[in-house]
Amino acid sequence: MAVPPQLRALLHAVNELLRKRRYHAALAMLKGFRNGAVYGAKIRAPHALVMTFLFRSGSLQEKLRAILQATYTHSRNLACFVFTYKGLCALQAHMQGETYQVHSFLAAFIGGLLVFGENNNINSQINMYLLSRLLFALCRLGVEKGYIPEPRWDPFPLFTGLVWGLVLWLFEYHRPTLQPSLQSSMTYLYQDSNVWHDISDFLLYNKSLPSK
Numbered sequence: 381m382a383v384p385p386q387l388r389a390l391l392h393a394v395n396e397l398l399r400k401r402r403y404h405a406a407l408a409m410l411k412g413f414r415n416g417a418v419y420g421a422k423i424r425a426p427h428a429l430v431m432t433f434l435f436r437s438g439s440l441q442e443k444l445r446a447i448l449q450a451t452y453t454h455s456r457n458l459a460c461f462v463f464t465y466k467g468l469c470a471l472q473a474h475m476q477g478e479t480y481q482v483h484s485f486l487a488a489f490i491g492g493l494l495v496f497g498e499n500n501n502i503n504s505q506i507n508m509y510l511l512s513r514l515l516f517a518l519c520r521l522g523v524e525k526g527y528i529p530e531p532r533w534d535p536f537p538l539f540t541g542l543v544w545g546l547v548l549w550l551f552e553y554h555r556p557t558l559q560p561s562l563q564s565s566m567t568y569l570y571q572d573s574n575v576w577h578d579i580s581d582f583l584l585y586n587k588s589l590p591s592k
Contacts, residue, residue, distance in 0.1 A: 405470035409463050416462035420455035424502075435564040453502045457495050464491040504559060 383391075398407060428450040432443045468487035473479045496503045522528035550558055551566045558566070568586065576582040 405466075405474075409466045409470070412462035412466045413459045416459035417455045420458035421451050424454035425451045431561060431564075435561075435568070450502060453500075454506070457502065457506075461491045461495040464494060501560065505561070508559070 397403065425447070428447045432447050432450075436443055436446060438446075465487045468490060469479075469483050472483040472487065476483075496507060519528065523530050547558075547562075547566075548570075551563070551570065555563060572586050575587075577588055581588040
C-alpha cells in the first residue's frame with residue numbers, strides 16, 4: 381500500500397530532525413526514556429507473573445492487577461531515571477564545557493534519590509540487584525588498580541559458602557530481616573517441604589487441596 385504524500389513528508393521531516401547534532405542531547409533523553417520503559421516492562425512482567433501466581437493469594441483479577449501495577453511501576457521508574465540521568469549529564473557537560481567522571485556519579489546520585497528513593501518493594505529489589513553487582517565490580521576495580529592484592533586462589537567457593545550460610549541462618553532465625561519475596565521463595569523451598577499428608581501434597585502439590 382502506497383504511503384500518502386503527507387505522511388511521507390512528515391516522516392522525512394522527523395528523520396531530518398533526528399539527524400541534527402544540535403538536538404542530540406535532548407533526543408538521547410527521549411530515547412533513553414523509551415528504552416527504560418521498554419526494558420523495565422520486559423524485566424518486570426515475567427517476574428511479576430511468576431511470583432504472583434506462585435505465592436500471591438486472591439482472585440484472578442487481583443493477581444492481574446498486581447502484575448500490571450508492578451510492571452508499570454518498574455517501567456515508569458526506570459524510564460524516569462534514564463531520562464533524568466542523561467539530562468543531568470548533558471547539563472553538567474554543557475555548563476563545564478566537557479565531560480568529567482564525577483558528572484556520571486552526581487547525575488545518577490540525584491536521579492536515584494528522586495526516582496528510586498521511595499522505600500517500596502520494586503525499588504528495594506532494583507537497588508539490591510544493583511548492590512550485588514556493584515560490590516563485585518568494585519572488588520574487580522580494586523584488584524585492577526592495585527588497591528586490593530590479587531588473590532592467589534579463586535575466592536568464589538568461599539564467597540558462595542558465606543552467602544548461602546548467612547542467608548539460611550537469617551531465614552531460620554531472623555526471617556523478618558529478609559525481603560518478603562525472598563522469604564516467600566525460601567518458605568516454599570525449606571519450610572513447606574517439611575509438611576505433607578499423603579501422596580497428593582507430597583508429590584503432586586505443595587499443599588493439600590481444600591476439600592469440597
